[in-house]
Amino acid sequence: MPDIANKYTEAELVALLKERQQQAFSYLYDNYSGALYSVVLSIMPDREMANDVLQEVFIKIWRQIEMYDATKGRLFTWMMNITRNASIDMVRSKGFNNNQQNRELTEAVYDSVGTVSTNIDKIGLRKLVFKLKEEYRSLVELAYFQGYTQDEISKMLDIPLGTVKTRLRAALIQLREIIKP
Amino acid sequence: MDVNAYIESGIIETYVLGLASAEEAAELEALAVQYPGIKQAVDAFASLIQSNISEDGITPPAELKQQIMDALEDEFEEPKMVIIPAETPVPVSQPAKVVQITTPGAWRYIAVAASILLVVSAGFNYFYYDKYSSVSNDYEALLNNQKTLQAYQTKYNSLQQTVNIFQDSAMHVVKMGGVKGREGDVATVYWDTRTKDVYVYVNKLPQAPTGKQYQLWAIVDGKPVDAGLIGDCDGVCKMKNIPTAQMFAVTLEKEGGSQQPTFDQMYVAGKI
Structure with a gap:
């Protein structure tokens, strides 16, 4: 098996994910979690919930990798859209968007109860x-x-x-x- | 169709960012197959977005990775030689995967995976059959060696016995010379003075014709006593026990021996 430190091409990575290889998943996480986390945080500023969303996103990517069709586009595009959808779903299920709709659209958001939150204006x-x-x-x-x-x-x-x-x-x-x- | 106008319409960006309607997306995917320029534009914008977002990615909390790995622990497979494990069961507890398996695309992958698996399996069959044949042949060869060794062992044992008899000083040696007309023939009786066992060694006798056999006689008080048939034996042949005798002789008899010796067929004889 290739070393974990190896750089995979997107095609190799997808093939290994379809083989259900743990080290491929680990590589995927190491290389894409930062970017996808910023996608989550640009939609769901609450860090704790964003963590839940990111976990859900990676599990979804893992379980739905068979549905990824490389002929339709890049892996990142596919993952980014999963991430965006999961984040929006979370926001909606928590009733976040009602609050957001009433504020200035691009205003900085801080969590009202003072827990760790993110200034989403600077993200992604x-x-x-x-x-x-x-x-x-x-x-x-x-x-x-x-x-x-x-x-x-x-x-x-x-x-x-x-x-x-x-x-x-x-x-x-x-x-x-x-x-x- | 004006491909450039289409590319510049903003539909590419709308599609990549996941904002296109299902109809718009289907149309774009169909056109992308037809017009490479459209596919290139999609890839270019996707890569632009990817690098922009990756540039200022935010590292998630360190423990999150382990948490996710733990959650998926049961779903990882051992590294395989096969590209796609077609027989990997789709866990029924995951509705998403059940949906996935019903899509034609998934079936195509599974079919391809199954074919690959079949080919790989056939390869393994051949490989293992080959191995089996080779091991089986090796086993046969070993078995033959074993048989040969056993034969040598038997031969060695009888030769060792012959040597022991030759060297045994308690053996009474009776040399039997050829009778008149058969002067060249020789056989030797070794008579154990302790046990009275008789052994015979054929130094030189003509090959017994088919249906005939040499028979050893002990002459006891002028009467011939059967001392046994000389069969196929390496070196010294063990004969009957003869308590007392004055002479030994060998005659050619019908196969299985005779009650009385045929004296005109006497080959060798020797006095004690």
Whole structure:
């Protein structure tokens, strides 16, 4: 077996995960947990709950690796979407989003009872939202970080669906331009 | 279709970030197969996002990894030579996996895995059959060696016995010379003076014709007494016990011996 210190290609890693190899999982965790944790924290700022989400995410990745289709995209993209969905589910199940909807969308959030929480504005994609045009920020917040469908947003903001779609796409193009090296 | 316009429409980013509707995603996946440029754009944006997020990743609490490893402890497999363990049971307690196995994609993987497993298994069969044959052959060879060794052992024992008899000073040696007309023939009787056991050693006698056998006689007070048949023996043949005799002689008799010697078939004889 290859040494754990080896760098796996994505294909090798996926193959070994499908073989249910512990060291492949360990490698996956070591190499991706930081990035995925920041995805969780950009949506669920409570550290303790974020830990639960991250655990759930890695277990999901492990158990659903057979469903990952490399022809459709990168492993990270697949894992990132699992992470985003799991985080949004957690937020919704804990009723977090009601509180969040009432605050300034990109405001720093501190846990009201004073437990360890994260300034989510500095994390992952969220830190980039500041740099977006004003009219795009709330759209990205609602769509990406809170997981509303474009149809829901259209009703929520009373904007035609076509406009929501066009603006969201424009917002994401701007996002791409911001992160382009 | 204007591929560039499509790529620049923002659908790529929407798709990668998981914000596309099911229809939009299906359309993009179909187009990506058809237009490599679309696939490239998807990969490029995905890699951009990955490096951006990975750059300022946040290390989770150290104990979390162990916690997750513990939770999955029973699901890790020993390292295998097979690519995908097709026979790995899908735990029924995990609904997600049950769903997964019903998708055509999963069946395809399982089918591929099963085929690979079959081929590997066939390989092992051949390998082990080969091993088995080789071990079986080795065993046969050892068995033959063992038989040969046993034969040598028997031969050695009888030769050792012959040597012992030759060296035994208590043996009375009676040399039997060829009778008239058979001057070259010689046989020797070794007569144990303690036990009265008789041994005979054929120094030189013609090969007994088929259906005939040499027979040793002891002449006791002028009468012939059967002292036994000379069969196939290495070196010295043990004959009957003869308490007393004045002479020994060898005649050629019908196979199985005779009650009385055929004197005109006497080959060798010697007085004590």
